[in-house]
Amino acid sequence: MNFFILTLIKVAVVAFVLLTTLAYLQWIERKVIAHVQLRVGPYRVGPHGLLQPLADVVKLITKEGLIPSHVNKLFYLMAPFVAVTLALISISVIPFGPEITIGPVKTWMQLTDLRIGILFVLAVSSIGVYGVALGGWASNNKYSLLGGLRSSAQMISYELPLALAIAAPLLLANTLSFRDMVNYQSGYWLGFIPRWNLFPEILGFIVFLIAGFAETNRVPFDLPEAENELVAGFHTEYSSMNFAAFFMAEYANMVTVTCVATLLFLGGWQPLFPEPYSDVVPILVFALGGLIALYHGLNPARRMDRFTLPATALVFLGIAAIFGLSLFVPFLKPILMALFWFCGKVLFLLFVFIWVRATLPRFRYDQLMRFAWVGLFPLAMFNLLATSLIVALTTK
Amino acid sequence: MTAIFFLIFAVFAVFCAINLVLQTHPIASALSLIGVMGALAALYLQLGGEFIAMAQVIVYAGAIMVLFVFVIMLLNAGAETPTIQVSRFVKYFGAILLLGFFALISFIILGPLPATEGVTFGAFQGTTLDVGRKLFTTYLLPFEVISVLILIAIVGAIVLARKEV
Numbered sequence: 001m002n003f004f005i006l007t008l009i010k011v012a013v014v015a016f017v018l019l020t021t022l023a024y025l026q027w028i029e030r031k032v033i034a035h036v037q038l039r040v041g042p043y044r045v046g047p048h049g050l051l052q053p054l055a056d057v058v059k060l061i062t063k064e065g066l067i068p069s070h071v072n073k074l075f076y077l078m079a080p081f082v083a084v085t086l087a088l089i090s091i092s093v094i095p096f097g098p099e100i101t102i103g104p105v106k107t108w109m110q111l112t113d114l115r116i117g118i119l120f121v122l123a124v125s126s127i128g129v130y131g132v133a134l135g136g137w138a139s140n141n142k143y144s145l146l147g148g149l150r151s152s153a154q155m156i157s158y159e160l161p162l163a164l165a166i167a168a169p170l171l172l173a174n175t176l177s178f179r180d181m182v183n184y185q186s187g188y189w190l191g192f193i194p195r196w197n198l199f200p201e202i203l204g205f206i207v208f209l210i211a212g213f214a215e216t217n218r219v220p221f222d223l224p225e226a227e228n229e230l231v232a233g234f235h236t237e238y239s240s241m242n243f244a245a246f247f248m249a250e251y252a253n254m255v256t257v258t259c260v261a262t263l264l265f266l267g268g269w270q271p272l273f274p275e276p277y278s279d280v281v282p283i284l285v286f287a288l289g290g291l292i293a294l295y296h297g298l299n300p301a302r303r304m305d306r307f308t309l310p311a312t313a314l315v316f317l318g319i320a321a322i323f324g325l326s327l328f329v330p331f332l333k334p335i336l337m338a339l340f341w342f343c344g345k346v347l348f349l350l351f352v353f354i355w356v357r358a359t360l361p362r363f364r365y366d367q368l369m370r371f372a373w374v375g376l377f378p379l380a381m382f383n384l385l386a387t388s389l390i391v392a393l394t395t396k
Numbered sequence: 397m398t399a400i401f402f403l404i405f406a407v408f409a410v411f412c413a414i415n416l417v418l419q420t421h422p423i424a425s426a427l428s429l430i431g432v433m434g435a436l437a438a439l440y441l442q443l444g445g446e447f448i449a450m451a452q453v454i455v456y457a458g459a460i461m462v463l464f465v466f467v468i469m470l471l472n473a474g475a476e477t478p479t480i481q482v483s484r485f486v487k488y489f490g491a492i493l494l495l496g497f498f499a500l501i502s503f504i505i506l507g508p509l510p511a512t513e514g515v516t517f518g519a520f521q522g523t524t525l526d527v528g529r530k531l532f533t534t535y536l537l538p539f540e541v542i543s544v545l546i547l548i549a550i551v552g553a554i555v556l557a558r559k560e561v
Contacts, residue, residue, distance in 0.1 A: 075423065116524060119450040126458025130430070133462070137423070137469045145469065152466055156459065176524055 002105075010111055018091055022251045023053035029354045036358035047308040057244075065240035068139070075138035080238065080245035083131025087252035090124050093117040094259045095178050097269045097338025102331055109338060110179065117178045118170065121260055122163060125215065129155045131249060132217075136234035147233025150223050150365065157372040158214035158221075164380035165208040168387040169197040169264045182268030192274065196267035200390075203383045205265040207376055209352075212257040214372070216250060219357040223365055258349035266345045269338035279333075282323045282340045290316030401442060409435035421475040422468045426461060433457045447524040 027042065027049065034041025042049025067073065097109035114120050129152045136148015170176065173184040187195045198205055214221040230236070235246045262268060271278035290313045296302060297309030323340070326332040363371070412431035419425045433456045440449035531539050 114446075116446045116450055119447070119454070119524075123450050123453040123458060126454050126462075127430075129458070129462050130427075130465070133465060133469065134423075134427075149466065149469060152462055156462060159458075 006105065006107055007111070010107070014091060014111060018088070018252070018255070021255065022248055023057065025251050025255070025350065026056070026247075027053050028350070029357070032351065032354045033358045036355070047311075060241060060244040063240040065242060068237050070140045071237060072138040072140065075134050076237075077242070079131050079135030079138055080242045080249075081131075082134065083128065083249040084245040084252070086124055086128045086131060087249035087256070090121050090256040091252075091259070093120050093178060094256075094263065095182065095268065096342050098334055100331070100335050108179070109335070113177060113179045116176045118166060118176050118181070118260075118264075121256065122159075122166070125253070125256070126159060128249075128253070131246075132234050135238070135246065139234070139237035141237050143231045144234050144236045147230045147236070150230075151217060151234060154214055154217075154221065154223060154368060154372075157369060158211045158376070161207050161372065161376040161380040162211035162215060164377070164384050165204045165211065166260075166264060168201050168204040168384050171384075171387050171391050172197060172200065178263050178268075182263055182270065185267040186270050188274055194267055194270060194272055196265065196270070198265045198267075201265060201383070201387070203379065204387070205261070207380045207383065208261060208265065209349075210376060211372075211380075212261065213353070213356065214368075216253040216257055216353075218250075218254065218353060220360040220363050221368060222362060223368055254350065254353055255346070258346045258353070261349055262342065262345040266349075269342040271337065271341050278341075279327055279337065282336070283320050286316045286320035286323065290314070290320060398442060402439065405435045405438045405442075409439070420477070423465065426464050426468060429464075430457050430461050433461070447527045 030052075031041040031049070042052040045051045045055045067076065092111040093114050095108065095110035095113065099106065099108050132155075133148045133152040136144040136146075136151070139145070169181070173181050175181055175184065185194070185196050189195055193199065213219075217223075235243055238246060271281070273281060293309045293316060294313035297305055297313060302309070323336060326336045409432050412428045412435065416425050416428035416432065419428060433452060437449040437452040437457070440452060
């Protein structure tokens with residue numbers, strides 16, 4: 001019974017955090033792209049547009065859910081449901097940190113550890129195609145159909161290099177469980193280089209990231225929803241919450257891909273620096289951020305940010321103080337440290353996703369397919385063969 | 397607990413299989429087939445065959461069926477209209493007679509067989525490690541023969557699909 005209640009609490013926490021992250025990821029994306037393009041981005045709703053996600057959610061819920069007369073109703077309504085369910089389910093096997101002890105309770109910072117966690121994520125992502133393909137077909141619209149077909153062809157093609165890139169670190173760690181994978185990556189070479197898979201598998205990491213862009217239908221591979229040729233692609237005929245479900249699925253897939261990349265290549269929650277130094281890093285980062293915000297907030301030339309920047313500074317300094325306190329509280333330290341390093345790496349990769357979107361133009365469709373089969377696939381194959389050769393020669 | 401889960405997935409699989417035959421629209425039939433495969437994967441998982449379960453989902457539901465659905469969408473196949481006239485006798489007595497026939501056949505087949513024991517769930521240790529080790533030691537020859545067969549099929553497909561020069 002204890003296990004049951006504990007799991008329910010963990011599910012509630014993870015679901016709440018994931019859904020909030022998805023809503024705010026969109027705010028972060030708009031802000032980052034705006035600043036890349038020398039604009040300010042959302043600014044009206046709340047300080048620095050912080051309440052914009054809330055306003056968007058209210059708008060999407062209260063909008064009329066229009067069902068066009070020419071659609072295949074059952075599949076039309078099923079498609080967004082399939083897409084969002086399959087996108088959200090992967091988070092259940094992602095570990096966020098090590099085993100922790102809070103009072104009498106001992107638990108892992110993970111919903112469930114499958115021995116085949118990595119295969120599970122691959123399986124779920126391979127069925128994820130149906131949401132998009134079905135939505136495009138059921139809309140009974142040529143743009144939607146073309147978008148759906150393009151998307152399924154693209155996802156099938158890029159799944160091959162993705163799976164091959166994943167296979168190489170699996171060979172190194174000799175496991176299919178995310179937890180063991182992260183444990184394998186603990187420790188340091190020469191005392192200061194972290195034993196992450198990133199260093200022996202740099203080629204695999206790059207292939208994985210590029211294929212990840214294509215799997216999540218992100219720029220520069222967002223052909224399924226190319227506005228200038230397909231209106232909005234597979235979700236042209238969707239409105240209200242049905243549209244929001246597709247939107248949410250895209251962001252959830254992005255979170256999954258970055259989480260998997262972090263766990264497989266960047267050592268999960270293993271810190272970048274050895275033990276005594278890694279404890280100081282979060283304090284320094286947050287304190288520095290707070291001081292910079294304070295400096296700019298007290299600058300009389302920035303009258304618009306007179307209240308928001310000092311408030312941000314206080315929050316940052318508070319977080320730094322909590323991290324400082326956690327050094328003296330034994331049960332808090334592993335939780336906060338693991339969360340800091342894991343979330344830091346995931347957020348960095350998400351930033352890369354947004355950064356690329358703000359920087360690169362879209363591929364042409366034939367270029368996209370040629371790139372997958374002629375460029376990425378042989379590269380991933382070579383990486384896998386080289387890794388297996390090294391593993392075969394070194395292990396006995 | 398395991399019996400309940402078995403019943404849920406078994407009933408779901410049979411329901412999807414019947415639905416697959418009854419549906420007139422090809423896409424609905426294809427989706428029913430995916431349902432059957434998903435339910436089978438869940439049953440494999442209950443037996444302890446983790447790797448087989450995931451391979452079932454990745455290969456069948458995730459790759460092969462996507463191509464099926466893809467082709468149906470590209471050809472834009474619509475719903476079939478039943479053209480066969482069904483006699484009144486079949487309509488009323490067909491199902492009963494079919495069940496009776498099935499019972500007769502299973503009676504004849506199962507009669508001479510020795511009594512089987514029920515399978516306990518999780519009895520097979522079908523971990524990825526076991527499957528891999530068996531594939532590359534005991535079953536190495538069949539495995540390689542199948543690999544060559546698939547290679548031949550791929551080459552054949554490319555030759556057939558290639559444009560005439």
